[in-house]
Amino acid sequence: MWRLLDTGVMTAAQNMAVDSVLLGMCARGVSPPTLRFLQFNPPAVLVGSFQKVEDEAREDYCKDNGIDINRRITGGGAIYFDKTQLGWEVICRWHDIGVSRPSAGMFEKICEPVVTSLKRLGINASYRPRNDIEVDGRKISGTGGTEKLDALLFQGTLLIDFDADTMVRALRVPVEKLRKREIESMRDRITWMSSEMEKLPPLSDIKKVIAGQFSSSFGCKMKESGLLKQEEELLGEKLSYFKSSDWVRGRKTRSSRYFRALYPTGTGTLKVALVCSEKADLIQSVMFEGDFFCFPRRGLFDLEAALKGTSVKSLRENVEKFFSDHNMDMGGIGPEDVCHAVREALSRSEWRRFGIDVGKANSVFTVGGDFEHIASLGPRHLLLPYCAKPVTCESRHTDNCDMCGECGIGESYETAYENGLIPISITSYEHLIETINKIRREGAVAYLGSCCEAFYIKHRQDMEDAGLPGILFDVAGSETCYDLGKQSFAYKGEFEGETQMDLDLLEAVLSACRIIQQGGK
Numbered sequence: 001m002w003r004l005l006d007t008g009v010m011t012a013a014q015n016m017a018v019d020s021v022l023l024g025m026c027a028r029g030v031s032p033p034t035l036r037f038l039q040f041n042p043p044a045v046l047v048g049s050f051q052k053v054e055d056e057a058r059e060d061y062c063k064d065n066g067i068d069i070n071r072r073i074t075g076g077g078a079i080y081f082d083k084t085q086l087g088w089e090v091i092c093r094w095h096d097i098g099v100s101r102p103s104a105g106m107f108e109k110i111c112e113p114v115v116t117s118l119k120r121l122g123i124n125a126s127y128r129p130r131n132d133i134e135v136d137g138r139k140i141s142g143t144g145g146t147e148k149l150d151a152l153l154f155q156g157t158l159l160i161d162f163d164a165d166t167m168v169r170a171l172r173v174p175v176e177k178l179r180k181r182e183i184e185s186m187r188d189r190i191t192w193m194s195s196e197m198e199k200l201p202p203l204s205d206i207k208k209v210i211a212g213q214f215s216s217s218f219g220c221k222m223k224e225s226g227l228l229k230q231e232e233e234l235l236g237e238k239l240s241y242f243k244s245s246d247w248v249r250g251r252k253t254r255s256s257r258y259f260r261a262l263y264p265t266g267t268g269t270l271k272v273a274l275v276c277s278e279k280a281d282l283i284q285s286v287m288f289e290g291d292f293f294c295f296p297r298r299g300l301f302d303l304e305a306a307l308k309g310t311s312v313k314s315l316r317e318n319v320e321k322f323f324s325d326h327n328m329d330m331g332g333i334g335p336e337d338v339c340h341a342v343r344e345a346l347s348r349s350e351w352r353r354f355g356i357d358v359g360k361a362n363s364v365f366t367v368g369g370d371f372e373h374i375a376s377l378g379p380r381h382l383l384l385p386y387c388a389k390p391v392t393c394e395s396r397h398t399d400n401c402d403m404c405g406e407c408g409i410g411e412s413y414e415t416a417y418e419n420g421l422i423p424i425s426i427t428s429y430e431h432l433i434e435t436i437n438k439i440r441r442e443g444a445v446a447y448l449g450s451c452c453e454a455f456y457i458k459h460r461q462d463m464e465d466a467g468l469p470g471i472l473f474d475v476a477g478s479e480t481c482y483d484l485g486k487q488s489f490a491y492k493g494e495f496e497g498e499t500q501m502d503l504d505l506l507e508a509v510l511s512a513c514r515i516i517q518q519g520g521k
Contacts, residue, residue, distance in 0.1 A: 001032065001220065001221050002033045002034065002092075002096075002214075002215070002220045002221065003032045003033070003034045003222075003223060003224075003225050004035050004211050004224040004225070005022075005034050005037070005224075005226065005227070006037045006207065006224070007036060007037070007038050007227075008038075008039060009039045009041045010039070010040065011040070011041070011042070011044075012040060012042075012044035012046060012069075012070035013070055013239065013242045013243040014239065014242075016046075016070050016073065016242045017235055017238045017241075017242040018038070018235060019072070019073050019074075019089070019153060020073050020242070021227075021234045021235050022036065022089075022091045022153065022231065023073065023146070023151055023152075024234070025228070025231055026091050026092065026148075026151040027150065027151035030228070030230055030231075031091065031228065031231060033090075033091070033092035033096040033220070034090070034091045035088070035089070035090060035211060035214050036087075036088070036090075036091065037086060037087065037088055037089075037207050037210075038087040038088075039085070040082060040085070041082075042066050042067065043066070043067045043080065043082035043170075044069065044070055044082075045057045045062055045067060045068070045070075045078060045079075045081075045170050045171060046070055046072050046078065046079050046080075047069070047070075047072070047078045048071075048072055048074065048075045048077055048078060048144075049071065049072055049073060049074060049075045049146070050075055051071075051078060052256070053069055053071075053248060053249055055172065055257075056077070056171065056172050056256070057172065058169060058171070058172060062170055067166075069248060070242070070247075071248050073146055073153070074145055074153065074155060075144060075146065076142075077284060077285060078172075079142060079157060079171075080166070080170050080171055081157060082162075084159075084160055084161040084162055084163065084192075085157050085158065085159055085162065086160055086203065086206065086207070087158075088156050088157075090152075090154045090155075090214075091154075092151065092152065093150050093151050094150055094151075095150075097109065097110065097218060107127075107130070107154075108129075109217075110143075110154045111127045111131075111133055111143060113210065113214040113216075113217040113218075114156060114158065114213070115127050115133055116217070117206075117209045117210045117212075117213045118135075118193075120213070121193075121201065121206070121209060122196075123135055123196045124136070125140060125141075128302070128305055129306075130308065130309060131143045132305060133156070134301075135191050135196055136191075136298055137296075137298025137301035137302060138188070138189055138190055138191040138298075138301065139189065139191070140158065140190070140191050140196075141156045141158045141159065142156065142157055143157075144156075158193070158210075159190065159191070159193065160192060160193045160194060160200070160203070161193070161194040161200065162190070162192040162194075164186065164187045164190060165183055165187075168183045169183075172258065172275075185289055186287075256277055256278065256284055257275070257277075257278055257280065257349065258274075258358070258359075258362070259273070259274050259275075259276060259346055259348050259349065259358060259362065260272060260273040260274070260345050260348075260362045261341060261344040261345035261348065261362075262365060262453070262456065263337065263340055263341035263344050264460055264461070265292075265337045266332060267332035267333060268290050268291040268331065269290050269291055269292075269457045269460065270290045270292070270333060270338070270341045271288065271289040271290045271341075272286065272287070272288055272341040272342055272344075273287045273289075274287070274342065274345055276312070276346065280312060280346045280349050281311065282309070282310070282311060282312065283308065283310050283312060283315075283342075284308070284309065286304050286307050286308065286342070287304060288300055288303065288304060288338070290333075290457075291457060291458075292330055292333055293329075293330075293331050294328065294329070294330050294331070295328070295329045296328070299326060299328035299330075300330075302322075302326065303322055303326075303328075306318065306322045307319070307322075312342075315339055315342060316335070316339050319335045319339055320335045322335075323335045348361035349361075351371065351512070354372075354375075354511075354512035354516060355512055356508050356509070360504070360505050360508045363502070363505055364472070364473050364474075364505070364509065365453070365456045365471075365472045365474075366470070366472070367460060367463045367464055367469060367471075367472065368463075368464055368468065368469035371471060371512075372516055373469075374469045375471065375512060375517065376516050376517060377445045377446040378513075379421075379444075379446040379447050379448045379470070379471065379513065380420070380421060380422060380444060380446075380447075381421065381422050381423075381424060381444055381447040382412065382416045382447070382448045383424050383432065383435060383447055383448070383449035383450070384401075384409055384412055384413075384423060384426065384501070385426055385450055385451055385452075386425050386426060387475075387481065387495050387499045388407065388408055388409050388499045388501045389401070389425070389498075390407050391497075393406070393407065395425070397427050398425065398427065399424055399425045399426070400425060401413045401423070401425055408476075408500055408501030408503055409425065409501060411501070411503055412450075412501050415503070415507065415510070419510050421448070429459065432459075432463075433462060433466055436463065436467075436468050436470075437466055439468070440466070440467060440468045445469070446468065446469045446471070447469075447470045447471075448470065448472075448473075448509065448513075449470055449471070449473075450472065450474070450475055450501060450502070450506070451472055451474075451475065452475050452480040452481075456472055471509060471513075473502060473505045473506065473509055474502065474505070475499040475500060475501065475502060476499065476500035476501065476502040480499055481495045481497060
């Protein structure tokens with residue numbers, strides 16, 4: 001006999017405290033084996049047991065939007081949980097489910113009832129190692145667990161009707177500037193029940209199907225009941241702790257870092273974004289994008305899942321095995337390209353010796369060589385985008401600047417002069433190529449410049465062909481012509497939007513160049 005426990009809607013602190021109570025009481029032999037359903041209100045970011053809040057949550061956004069932040073007793077990555085999701089948990093002893101210790105087979109065994117339930121409801125779900133339930137490559141339920149003595153707590157989140165945009169903004173997932181295309185890319189990797197069904201059944205019916213399937217799969221009976229008296233008493237004692245900063249922030253946790261890079265291949269640009277441990281030795285999550293095709297489309301998502309939680313040391317072995325085991329066509333991109341892209345991203349951590357932290361390094365691109373080599377050449381020109389000048393600026397469409405102090409271009413000109421550089425405003429794509437060719441003929445050996453990431457991806461090969469190495473850094477978080485679908489106007493120098501110069505990044509790049517040119521001193 002199992003207990004079917006539906007705790008309804010609770011705060012994050014209440015739900016985390018209940019988890020602790022149920023696992024502890026089960027380990028002591030007080031609580032019966034339990035299937036629990038839970039929900040959250042207000043919405044919450046839940047970091048894993050071994051994560052740092054500041055690494056995983058966009059705290060200002062959460063505070064401004066009434067989103068709680070708390071810590072799970074289970075490991076794994078951070079998740080966003082709102083009242084449209086259904087949490088499900090199994091709390092029992094190992095022998096209750098016929099296993100003795102954690103294993104890949106155990107994860108699949110506990111997930112199977114949810115997979116079968118979704119199939120019964122008309123959704124073609126399947127289990128995907130290491131611990132996800134997916135639909136055509138897109139995650140619909142993530143899972144994780146922990147143990148205490150001979151008891152375990154295994155939990156999952158079932159996405160029913162989900163606010164993906166808020167999730168991306170609340171979590172520090174592998175996107176950086178929260179531009180439209182980045183959010184859409186994350187949305188492509190998840191799905192939810194309401195988007196997979198013509199008519200979503202009532203939540204009570206979904207719970208009934210899942211409970212029935214657990215009963216059938218585990219060969220047990222389910223009896224609906226509430227918390228035991230001992231559990232309620234212990235919950236009253238623990239709740240204040242799970243609300244406290246000591247719990248949410250006070251644990252000794254592992255730090256993680258976010259790395260990204262754009263890696264040119266023979267058939268397109270492979271963009272990689274990954275979250276790694278601070279020592280860059282463990283891949284916690286990874287996301288691939290780029291201007292290439294992938295067939296089948298889900299193959300890219302399966303590759304991301306296969307690399308999650310793996311050692312960087314075994315990267316080549318894991319990637320080559322995946323390509324060997326899966327019939328996937330990435331348009332000429334192979335295991336070697338994937339490994340190079342990941343290692344290119346991880347190499348950004350080494351830039352700290354030049355004074356550029358990983359956050360800034362992620363926004364720097366190169367043409368015709370690596371950063372250290374190009375910087376050592378001593379670039380003497382700074383090429384700046386006209387779109388960072390105000391639309392009303394009289395010199396917006398000229399290659400000069402009046403330095404009136406009304407925009408970041410003027411400050412960039414001042415910084416350039418202070419560092420012995422020649423600043424030039426670029427007024428169109430053709431002007432860029434003409435300028436690169438001109439300064440090369442005049443003896444320039446390298447240049448610095450600023451453009452948006454999308455422009456770099458589209459025109460990197462053109463800049464390579466111009467034959468002059470360059471270090472480029474991204475514009476600040478404004479919407480670019482590519483975000484607005486107006487790149488054809490920008491190509492001709494007719495874009496009427498405004499971007500912004502990242503002046504801190506400019507200073508960091510210039511400082512790094514000086515350090516490199518002085519022999520690293």
